[in-house]
Amino acid sequence: MSQTEMQVWKERLLALRDRLRGEVRQMADTTRTEGGGSSSRLPTHIADLGTDAYDQEFTFQLMENEQEVLDQINASLERIEKGTYGQCEECGARIPSARLVAIPYASMCVKCASDLERG
Ligand SMILES: [Zn+2]
Known part of the structure; x- marks a missing residue:
């Protein structure tokens, strides 16, 4: 970025x-x-x-x-x-800007965030 x-x-x-x-x-x-x-x-x-x-x-x-x-x-x-x-704290991937628009304080990409929620 x-x-x-x-x-x-x-x-x-x-x-x-x-x-x-x-x-x-x-x-x-x-x-x-x-x-x-x-x-x-x-x-x-x-x-x-x-x-x-x-x-x-x-x-x-x-x-x-x-x-x-x-x-x-x-x-x-x-x-x-x-x-x-803008980088995922888990996997280091770039967090898509669409996600940042929705959640500007997102620290993880969608995949890692949902993995975490599932435990
Ligand atoms: Zn990730």
């Missing part, structure tokens, strides 16, 4: 990281104001509506996933610095 191409991906990854960070911060703010303390001190609207507690749990899961994605984005930015971005 050329330096120019790397630069384009770097900018995309940085933009994606900014967006995710903003979303994670927003979600963390929401959960802090609505949840937090012990169950006896839950705001009445959460105590009354069981579904809100479920929503809260879902938000935490989402935050965890987004943190994972952020880690992968950071790893991708490191690979750009090293000049190995």
